[in-house]
Amino acid sequence: MQSDHRPSGPAHILITGASSGIGTALALAYARPGALLSLAGRDEARLNEVAAAARSQGAETDAAVLDVRDRDAMAAWVVAADQRRLIDLVIANAGISGGTHGGPESAEQTRAVFAVNLDGVLNTVLPLVPRMTGRKAGQIALISSLAGHRGFPGAPAYCGSKAAVKVWGESLRGELAAQGVKVNVVMPGFVKTHMTDVNDFPMPFLMSAERAAEIIRRGLEKDRARIAFPWPMAAMAWFVAALSPAILDPLLRKLPKKN
Numbered sequence: 001m002q003s004d005h006r007p008s009g010p011a012h013i014l015i016t017g018a019s020s021g022i023g024t025a026l027a028l029a030y031a032r033p034g035a036l037l038s039l040a041g042r043d044e045a046r047l048n049e050v051a052a053a054a055r056s057q058g059a060e061t062d063a064a065v066l067d068v069r070d071r072d073a074m075a076a077w078v079v080a081a082d083q084r085r086l087i088d089l090v091i092a093n094a095g096i097s098g099g100t101h102g103g104p105e106s107a108e109q110t111r112a113v114f115a116v117n118l119d120g121v122l123n124t125v126l127p128l129v130p131r132m133t134g135r136k137a138g139q140i141a142l143i144s145s146l147a148g149h150r151g152f153p154g155a156p157a158y159c160g161s162k163a164a165v166k167v168w169g170e171s172l173r174g175e176l177a178a179q180g181v182k183v184n185v186v187m188p189g190f191v192k193t194h195m196t197d198v199n200d201f202p203m204p205f206l207m208s209a210e211r212a213a214e215i216i217r218r219g220l221e222k223d224r225a226r227i228a229f230p231w232p233m234a235a236m237a238w239f240v241a242a243l244s245p246a247i248l249d250p251l252l253r254k255l256p257k258k259n
């Protein structure tokens with residue numbers, strides 16, 4: 001009997017924000033012989049280190065220094081990656097957060113957060129949608145956040161951008177299911193990365209990026225519509241979002257603000 005040398009799981013995975021945190025951990029969680037990883041980030045040195053680590057685990061890599069806000073550059077890179085080898089899984093992960101420093105969030109910061117967290121996701125995913133539906137195959141993972149369940153005064157643009165990604169992803173999942181393309185919304189709680197290293201308030205159930213990546217990888221393998229974790233935080237965020245603003249708003253105003 002002939003042995004099957006195809007790797008189990010997706011063979012070509014494209015990840016944005018692979019140069020740090022959850023993106024790095026995802027790249028290494030998928031790195032194995034037979035896999036091609038197309039990785040993007042802005043910091044060339046860190047991105048190259050991640051690509052080298054993935055190659056040392058047996059994967060092929062293509063590392064691109066790109067800003068997800070650059071629509072044309074993203075489309076060109078994503079389509080070229082798909083032409084090189086059909087993409088099985090795209091993970092739109094790149095994101096930034098912003099705090100209000102105790103005051104109102106500036107117009108500049110608001111636009112910057114939406115540009116990366118929302119336009120950046122669209123720039124990553126949209127060029128692939130017609131290609132994936134055309135071949136009735138592929139999987140699209142959108143990294144939202146538990147902060148997307150409900151707006152918090154400490155991070156309006158971040159919460160708003162993550163809510164948009166969540167709801168867009170839920171809709172897209174229903175729309176593309178009939179065309180053979182899977183869509184998954186990922187909603188992590190607190191994960192230890194550069195993004196959370198600046199937080200000076202308690203972060204319940206803080207977990208490592210490696211653990212988060214493993215939960216995401218397993219959730220995607222099972223094609224879960226929503227991959228929300230850790231479960232106590234996910235349950236709390238869901239419950240809090242269901243409360244009336246009349247009860248919730250006065251409480252939320254007392255929460256610590258992100259700097």
Ligand SMILES: NC(=O)c1ccc[n+]([C@@H]2O[C@H](COP(=O)([O-])OP(=O)(O)OC[C@H]3O[C@@H](n4cnc5c(N)ncnc54)[C@H](OP(=O)(O)O)[C@@H]3O)[C@@H](O)[C@H]2O)c1
Pocket residue numbers: 016017018019020021022023040041042043044046066067068069093094095096097116120143144145146187188189190191192193194195196
């Ligand atoms: N950490 C958490 O607790 C947590 C919780 C829920 C959701 N998330 C989400 O998880 C995702 C990854 O965050 P993380 O915690 O891993 O943070 P991180 O360590 O700060 O990593 C963010 C990644 O996004 C990239 N990036 C940022 N702006 C970019 C741009 N304009 N163009 C291209 N790449 C850009 C960064 O690239 P460079 O480093 O090369 O600049 C980096 O690779 C984000 O979408 C975040 O909102 C995080």
